[in-house]
Amino acid sequence: MFAPLCSSLLKRKLEIKNIHFIQSDKVLENLLVKDDTDTDDANEEKGVKPFPNWVFHKDKKSETDANTININTADKITLTNIFKGTGIKQTTIERLIRNRENNKYRDLDNLVSDLKFTQGVKAKLQKKVENNEICFYHNL
Numbered sequence: 001m002f003a004p005l006c007s008s009l010l011k012r013k014l015e016i017k018n019i020h021f022i023q024s025d026k027v028l029e030n031l032l033v034k035d036d037t038d039t040d041d042a043n044e045e046k047g048v049k050p051f052p053n054w055v056f057h058k059d060k061k062s063e064t065d066a067n068t069i070n071i072n073t074a075d076k077i078t079l080t081n082i083f084k085g086t087g088i089k090q091t092t093i094e095r096l097i098r099n100r101e102n103n104k105y106r107d108l109d110n111l112v113s114d115l116k117f118t119q120g121v122k123a124k125l126q127k128k129v130e131n132n133e134i135c136f137y138h139n140l
Helices: 008-016 041-047 076-082 090-102 108-115 119-130
Strands: 022-032 048-056
Touching: 076 090, 090 108, 108 119
Parallel strands: none
Antiparallel strands: 022 048
């Protein structure tokens, strides 16, 4: 759906029905179009007609799902739920929470190297990143 504005409630209802909202603004540009009746150079200004041009904006946060978990801000219970099936233990989750207080994780490689994950765990986490289940926004 294309529209200039959408409330968060409406946006959520659209997401439930698998309809994606894209913010768009209508921009009018004036293009010079000369009428056949205009012969005088002074009348060329009357030949200017507005021509609509649509510009679409995609904000940074719309790239991620509303259900995406930020590794740098999620609590222990949320992290435990999102890491199910990856082989990450509770002690590692607690270490992740302690470590992120000093340094926020920038990306998956930063997380994997800091917590010394195996390649198998990295592959499972990579799938979660690709599916927008987890993210690493450090400016939130």
